[in-house]
Amino acid sequence: MNYAIQVKNFTKRFNNKTVVNNVSFQVKKGSIHGFIGPNGSGKSTTLNALLGLVIASSGELLIEGKKVIADPHFSANVGYVPAEPLFPRNMKVKQFVEFVGLLRDISVTQYRQKLATSSLNRLSSQKCITLSTGQKKLLQLFAINLYHPEILLLDEPFNGLDPTKRTLLIRKIKEVRDQGGTILMSTHILSDLQELADEITMIKPTQGGSQIVYSGDKTADIQKTYEQYFVQGKESDDLFA
Numbered sequence: 001m002n003y004a005i006q007v008k009n010f011t012k013r014f015n016n017k018t019v020v021n022n023v024s025f026q027v028k029k030g031s032i033h034g035f036i037g038p039n040g041s042g043k044s045t046t047l048n049a050l051l052g053l054v055i056a057s058s059g060e061l062l063i064e065g066k067k068v069i070a071d072p073h074f075s076a077n078v079g080y081v082p083a084e085p086l087f088p089r090n091m092k093v094k095q096f097v098e099f100v101g102l103l104r105d106i107s108v109t110q111y112r113q114k115l116a117t118s119s120l121n122r123l124s125s126q127k128c129i130t131l132s133t134g135q136k137k138l139l140q141l142f143a144i145n146l147y148h149p150e151i152l153l154l155d156e157p158f159n160g161l162d163p164t165k166r167t168l169l170i171r172k173i174k175e176v177r178d179q180g181g182t183i184l185m186s187t188h189i190l191s192d193l194q195e196l197a198d199e200i201t202m203i204k205p206t207q208g209g210s211q212i213v214y215s216g217d218k219t220a221d222i223q224k225t226y227e228q229y230f231v232q233g234k235e236s237d238d239l240f241a
Contacts, residue, residue, distance in 0.1 A: 004029040004182035010059035021209030034197035035186040042210035079144035083156040085136040087128035094124040133160030
């Protein structure tokens with residue numbers, strides 16, 4: 001099986017607390033894979049570990065067969081959009097685009113032309129930190145589109161987007177998959193995954209650290225599958241009683 005992403009027995013501890021415990025799943029090349037779980041289940045921690053931003057306490061993570069961190073080129077073909085985009089305090093939109101261009105060895109002419117024809121151009125002199133959540137997401141998605149990585153890690157990509165931009169992003173995600181790219185996407189919007197995902201992985205927080213409760217083909221009704229693992233029985237509480 002040709003996997004773009006492999007997570008093998010990944011465990012992450014912060015001080016004496018185990019946040020993610022012995023998690024394993026794979027993402028097939030050329031697929032959209034939904035990563036699902038409630039807040040605090042370790043989704044962002046796992047995505048950050050795949051980027052080398054969080055160091056695994058144990059286990060192994062691979063991108064296209066390259067060991068994360070151990071292989072200096074593991075992230076060369078990866079694009080990432082975090083749930084809450086962060087930017088340097090005084091960096092302007094055009095400076096961020098220039099920075100990405102330099103990092104990815106994109107010609108000045110190319111990235112300037114793309115910015116000039118983008119809806120972000122009117123914001124080019126604005127500081128990134130002053131943008132709305134949706135605008136920050138669009139800026140990061142724009143930056144990724146400059147170099148067309150074949151693997152996308154998306155953490156809550158639809159947060160802050162208006163219906164038009166959300167529709168365009170859904171179309172773009174499908175386009176990336178149809179062209180052979182791979183997307184690992186964490187989102188709470190299960191209806192989007194029902195439309196987009198080929199496979200899903202569900203991760204559940206437990207006292208000893210979050211664990212995988214399901215990983216495989218997309219189920220016929222993701223919402224019902226989610227409720228089965230996270231809402232029924234002891235998972236229900238009296239929050240809205």
